[in-house]
Amino acid sequence: MLNAGIEESREKPSRARSGAVVSCCAPLTSEPISEAAAERAARMFKALSDPIRLRLFSRVASHPHGEVCVCDISDVGVSQPTVSHHLKKLREAGLLTSERRGTWVYYRSAPGALAVLAILLRPQE
Amino acid sequence: MLNAGIEESREKPSRARSGAVVSCCAPLTSEPISEAAAERAARMFKALSDPIRLRLFSRVASHPHGEVCVCDISDVGVSQPTVSHHLKKLREAGLLTSERRGTWVYYRSAPGALAVLAILLRPQE
Numbered sequence: 001m002l003n004a005g006i007e008e009s010r011e012k013p014s015r016a017r018s019g020a021v022v023s024c025c026a027p028l029t030s031e032p033i034s035e036a037a038a039e040r041a042a043r044m045f046k047a048l049s050d051p052i053r054l055r056l057f058s059r060v061a062s063h064p065h066g067e068v069c070v071c072d073i074s075d076v077g078v079s080q081p082t083v084s085h086h087l088k089k090l091r092e093a094g095l096l097t098s099e100r101r102g103t104w105v106y107y108r109s110a111p112g113a114l115a116v117l118a119i120l121l122r123p124q125e
Numbered sequence: 126m127l128n129a130g131i132e133e134s135r136e137k138p139s140r141a142r143s144g145a146v147v148s149c150c151a152p153l154t155s156e157p158i159s160e161a162a163a164e165r166a167a168r169m170f171k172a173l174s175d176p177i178r179l180r181l182f183s184r185v186a187s188h189p190h191g192e193v194c195v196c197d198i199s200d201v202g203v204s205q206p207t208v209s210h211h212l213k214k215l216r217e218a219g220l221l222t223s224e225r226r227g228t229w230v231y232y233r234s235a236p237g238a239l240a241v242l243a244i245l246l247r248p249q250e
Contacts, residue, residue: 029187045179049171114249
């Protein structure tokens, strides 16, 4: 779970899209991030640091049905196995969830993941 | 300029911390990000994908004086040249600005950069 993954000692609850309370971190602008939290957050940013992965994540997260079948992604300029590889990386970083149905795997945006990132990157008020 | 760097055809103005209007991108959740915008945004996320860089960015962005001298950072477990190298990467990604005064370089959070990232990562409403 992403939210569990970046829990902090001084965690503040925040309400995610799903309505679930996400235990999260302090914004990067409010206090220096701890070494442990930086290790975990850097993994999430690393998952978004590849243009193809970023496009795949956006494709899934913006889909009106809320999920995308791997079989429907063939227009990002890389092979199907490469698409699957990138989607797996996004899942491992906690940004997507997946479900296998028959032959294909379907991906959804992980609840709360973007909320956590948005809190981390909240500009100073 | 970061905000100029990820301008989109369907840009929407947004107000940054400074009060300046930032021409930005659509959230990743509202529509699939374009190939060009993904290239540019991925570079920003790449800058934050290293735990040391993330800690350095947070150190600068959360500093009560709004800026940090390279000479004051000696406790992140890497050498001074490595600190300078990472800060330069953050500057090149548009996340920090720098100013040399005499012997030392002082870093500040780039106005609007976090606002742009926060818009990109805004969870679906």
